[in-house]
Amino acid sequence: MSLRLHNTLTGTKDVFEPITRGHVGMYTCGPTVWNFAHVGNLRAFLFYDLVRRHLKVSGYAVEHVMNLTDIDDRILDQAMHAGITIGEYVKPYVAAFFEDMAALRTQQAEHYPRATEHIPEMVEMISELIEHEYAYVADGDVYFRIASFPSYGALSRLDRSGLKPGARVATDKYDKESVSDFALWKKAQPGDEKLGAAWDAPFGRGRPGWHIECSAMSKRYLGETLDIHAGGVDLMFPHHENEIAQSEAANHKQFARFWLHSEHLADATGEKMSKSAGGFTTLRDLSEAGYDPVAVRFFLMAGAHYRSRLRLSDEALRAAAEQVRRLREFADRVRRSTPGPVEDGALLKRIGEVRAGYREALDDDLNLPQGVGLVFELAREANAALDAGRVGESGREALLQLIGDFDAHLDVIRVEEPGLAEEVERLIAEREAARKERDFSRSDGIRDELRQKGIALEDSKDGVRWRRVR
Ligand SMILES: [Zn+2]
Numbered sequence: 163m164s165l166r167l168h169n170t171l172t173g174t175k176d177v178f179e180p181i182t183r184g185h186v187g188m189y190t191c192g193p194t195v196w197n198f199a200h201v202g203n204l205r206a207f208l209f210y211d212l213v214r215r216h217l218k219v220s221g222y223a224v225e226h227v228m229n230l231t232d233i234d235d236r237i238l239d240q241a242m243h244a245g246i247t248i249g250e251y252v253k254p255y256v257a258a259f260f261e262d263m264a265a266l267r268t269q270q271a272e273h274y275p276r277a278t279e280h281i282p283e284m285v286e287m288i289s290e291l292i293e294h295e296y297a298y299v300a301d302g303d304v305y306f307r308i309a310s311f312p313s314y315g316a317l318s319r320l321d322r323s324g325l326k327p328g329a330r331v332a333t334d335k336y337d338k339e340s341v342s343d344f345a346l347w348k349k350a351q352p353g354d355e356k357l358g359a360a361w362d363a364p365f366g367r368g369r370p371g372w373h374i375e376c377s378a379m380s381k382r383y384l385g386e387t388l389d390i391h392a393g394g395v396d397l398m399f400p401h402h403e404n405e406i407a408q409s410e411a412a413n414h415k416q417f418a419r420f421w422l423h424s425e426h427l428a429d430a431t432g433e434k435m436s437k438s439a440g441g442f443t444t445l446r447d448l449s450e451a452g453y454d455p456v457a458v459r460f461f462l463m464a465g466a467h468y469r470s471r472l473r474l475s476d477e478a479l480r481a482a483a484e485q486v487r488r489l490r491e492f493a494d495r496v497r498r499s500t501p502g503p504v505e506d507g508a509l510l511k512r513i514g515e516v517r518a519g520y521r522e523a524l525d526d527d528l529n530l531p532q533g534v535g536l537v538f539e540l541a542r543e544a545n546a547a548l549d550a551g552r553v554g555e556s557g558r559e560a561l562l563q564l565i566g567d568f569d570a571h572l573d574v575i576r577v578e579e580p581g582l583a584e585e586v587e588r589l590i591a592e593r594e595a596a597r598k599e600r601d602f603s604r605s606d607g608i609r610d611e612l613r614q615k616g617i618a619l620e621d622s623k624d625g626v627r628w629r630r631v632r
Contacts, residue, residue: 169419197236198255201443204262220525226271267455294411303348306343309340315403320399354368376405392423453483461474464485464530464572485534506554517560523536589612
């Protein structure tokens with residue numbers, strides 16, 4: 163059994179092996195922090211989480227880098243209107259991004275480099291590209307010369323006939339040699355200084371383009387060749403093509419061995435969700451509409467295979483919330499169950515098959531929806547067996563392992579109720595005090611109050627313990 167991932171570069175499912183045995187370097191394009199993250203971007207971020215978690219399940223140590231684009235035209239515009247620096251402008255959106263990631267239970271990446279904190283690395287790479295004539299300066303801006311990189315467009319299977327150089331466009335305000343050449347560096351404009359958006363460079367004061375940041379920061383943290391580079395499919399062209407061109411021209415090495423792309427999130431009519439289409443939905447919007455972020459997580463991760471379009475709708479979100487509820491109920495029931503008198507051999511065998519099938523689905527290009535489908539089928543059978551007392555010690559243990567298997571990716575089982583533990587501990591202490599004073603009506607009252615909160619108390623030799631009951 164080996165992990166196979168659909169590699170955009172080859173167009174096939176390839177067996178995954180990292181360069182360094184047991185260790186994976188993964189770079190994923192992160193948010194542009196000009197606003198709250200859009201739910202379509204969240205789908206990509208949860209896809210990264212799925213890749214990361216399955217690599218860990220597969221036994222790899224993962225070094226994951228996710229950049230934060232904290233400088234771009236929109237950020238400059240907004241900061242200028244607000245009369246503050248770009249650093250001040252992005253601050254709340256950076257915080258909001260990490261809040262969203264925590265609410266959605268994504269595992270923390272090892273590094274979250276910010277573009278404005280890596281200008282020297284970008285300047286160095288741009289200088290290298292200019293020196294070897296992959297890039298040129300035109301009126302203070304620096305452009306990558308597409309004509310110098312013959313394999314440009316290989317990732318997205320671009321038809322290069324439209325990219326022929328020489329077609330210098332007279333109306334082009336930037337004096338590019340070719341329309342398709344892209345900016346590595348933008349000359350400082352009046353006003354950029356006040357925004358804190360200009361830096362010195364040998365080729366002139368200015369600020370970096372968007373594409374160069376990923377090439378420079380991935381190299382800084384992960385070296386010249388990445389095991390995996392992932393992103394949303396909308397980034398494939400031109401962003402990822404440009405990253406490849408910059409990195410491979412500068413480093414003379416393959417940039418990324420596996421390119422993984424997640425599909426769009428669509429609205430209920432099947433159209434790609436975008437701000438211009440009025441479909442700008444954030445996690446905050448969904449929370450206000452009453453959806454638990456954990457249900458949103460389940461929907462975005464398991465609602466469809468990552469390479470298929472997924473439609474966001476109220477029905478789909480409600481269905482996801484219901485599926486999370488069922489998984490939690492199942493896990494809760496198995497955990498609380500005491501082994502029955504009979505061990506059902508056929509059920510034991512089935513659990514083994516489902517665990518293997520789940521793993522095989524994930525190993526087959528991260529097919530989480532298929533794996534989850536197997537789990538739901540088995541949960542029905544296991545519930546019937548629990549009803550009949552046919553789940554013995556081994557059966558219970560195997561079910562707990564299966565729950566661990568799927569929750570290693572989904573992470574939906576644990577229920578967080580902020581402040582609950584503190585509240586329960588406080589009431590237990592109050593009840594103990596009442597018992598010492600032989601105020602039994604008060605201590606019984608507290609026990610009833612806790613029971614109404616779904617908490618049962620157990621007296622043990624280590625003192626009073628509590629557990630959640632339904
Ligand atoms: Zn990128």
